[in-house]
Amino acid sequence: MQIEEIHKLLDRFYKGETSLDEEKRLSDFFRQEVVPKSLEEDRRVFLSFYDQNVPIPSDLEQRISALIDSFDDDRKMKSERTGMRRLLSPFLVVAASVLLVFGIRFFVQSDNPKPALMADTYQNPNDAYRATMHALQLFSDNFEKGMQPIEKAAVHVEKTQKIIHQTIYTKQ
Amino acid sequence: MRKLLIAILFVVCAANLSAQKNPFEQFTEMDGVTSVYISKNMLSLFPKNAKNMNYGGIDVGNFLHKLSSILILTTEDKNIGKRMVSLANNQVKTDNYELLMRVKSDDDDNVNFFMKGKPESIRELIMIVDGSDDESVILQFLGDFTLQDIQKMTEGFGKD
Numbered sequence: 001m002q003i004e005e006i007h008k009l010l011d012r013f014y015k016g017e018t019s020l021d022e023e024k025r026l027s028d029f030f031r032q033e034v035v036p037k038s039l040e041e042d043r044r045v046f047l048s049f050y051d052q053n054v055p056i057p058s059d060l061e062q063r064i065s066a067l068i069d070s071f072d073d074d075r076k077m078k079s080e081r082t083g084m085r086r087l088l089s090p091f092l093v094v095a096a097s098v099l100l101v102f103g104i105r106f107f108v109q110s111d112n113p114k115p116a117l118m119a120d121t122y123q124n125p126n127d128a129y130r131a132t133m134h135a136l137q138l139f140s141d142n143f144e145k146g147m148q149p150i151e152k153a154a155v156h157v158e159k160t161q162k163i164i165h166q167t168i169y170t171k172q
Numbered sequence: 173m174r175k176l177l178i179a180i181l182f183v184v185c186a187a188n189l190s191a192q193k194n195p196f197e198q199f200t201e202m203d204g205v206t207s208v209y210i211s212k213n214m215l216s217l218f219p220k221n222a223k224n225m226n227y228g229g230i231d232v233g234n235f236l237h238k239l240s241s242i243l244i245l246t247t248e249d250k251n252i253g254k255r256m257v258s259l260a261n262n263q264v265k266t267d268n269y270e271l272l273m274r275v276k277s278d279d280d281d282n283v284n285f286f287m288k289g290k291p292e293s294i295r296e297l298i299m300i301v302d303g304s305d306d307e308s309v310i311l312q313f314l315g316d317f318t319l320q321d322i323q324k325m326t327e328g329f330g331k332d
Contacts, residue, residue, distance in 0.1 A: 090175070097179035118197060118241075121208045125217035128210050132218070135208075135244050136232065139299055139311055140329030142283045143322070146275035 003036060010042055023050065195263050196298075196312050199245045204252040208244040215239055235325040239315035246309045253308030260300050260310050269298065280304040291319040 009026050012018045018026070027050050029035075030043045057063070122128035200207035215236050247253045261284075269286035276282055281303050288296040294317055301309040 093175050093179075097175070097182060100179070101182045118194065118200075118209050118211070118243075120211050120214050122210070122214065125214060128214045129218050131208050131244065132210055132215070132236065132242055133232075135242060135311055136325065137329055138301075138309065140326035142275060142277075142281075142299060142301065143273070143285070143326040144329075145277050145283070146273045146285070147323075147326070 003039075006039065010039075010046070013046070026050070194243070194312075194314075195267060196243055196245070196260070196310065199256055199260070199310065200243075202247075202252065202256060204249045205245055205247045205256060208242075210242040210244075212240045215242070232325055232328055235317065235321050238317040238321060239313055241312075241314045243312040243314075244309070245311075246307050248307045250305065253303060256310065257300055257302045257308050260298075264298065264300070269296070272297075281306075289316075293317075294319065294322075297322065 006026070006029055009018060009022055013023065013026060026046060030039075030046055035043050120128070122131065199205055200209070218233065218236060245256065247256055264284075264286050267288075269288055272285040272287045274282075274284050281301060283302070284300045286298040286300070287294050295314065297313040297317075299309070299311040301307075301311075303309070
């Protein structure tokens, strides 16, 4: 076979215009032991396209089914996880509400800091008693100040009523 | 739905807890304010029928034993007093206390009495003294007493 012809066929092959026959001829040519050096590159390209005896790994089917199985496992794991979530959801709700309550309380407290606990100022009942009496005295003084005018007014009202009463009776 | 109700209940309880705190506690922390707190336990340690509990022939102990606590806040600083009194007045306004009596004395002291509850069952009584130049005082009685108890008690002290 002429080198010229091979070049022509290769050109047509690269353009996708070769017939099966012509490709067979190219294939036969490249499968010879000796190929001119200028065509070495073309040989490798052609054979990679044309070589139909690509070895199929014997465990291909197994590998594919293993892959499919792994998809299935993935889905199963996901559904298990959502199942767990569904089981835990009541606890999550409770935990969230507890957190919310504490959060609100924390905010309210930090907004208005309060002393820890009201503790007795006096440990001695006598001191406490004295302070109490002093407070009551102060309270009474002020309370009386308010009550005195009322009592005075009440006395006046009573007097006036008496006078009215008397005048009404004497006139009758 | 039930969980939601429980959650709401929780919040309401929490709000209640903080609402039950004595609102006048905040003043005990104020700088320049002297605070005296006397608890029910301490009140119960007072001799119930001792001679010196009689003021003007009236048994003051009777009134004291109806109290659950006494809080006394005093300050002699004019500015602090002003702040304390205005804060207390705000507190009284927001907490819907009832004005019992307002007294303006000759020496320009303004005294306000507030209460919570009904006259026949007072749960809280507050006296706020707005001293124009001298000390300002807040007095708080907690417990369950009547307006008559107070009147009797003050009469006793008045005769003394």
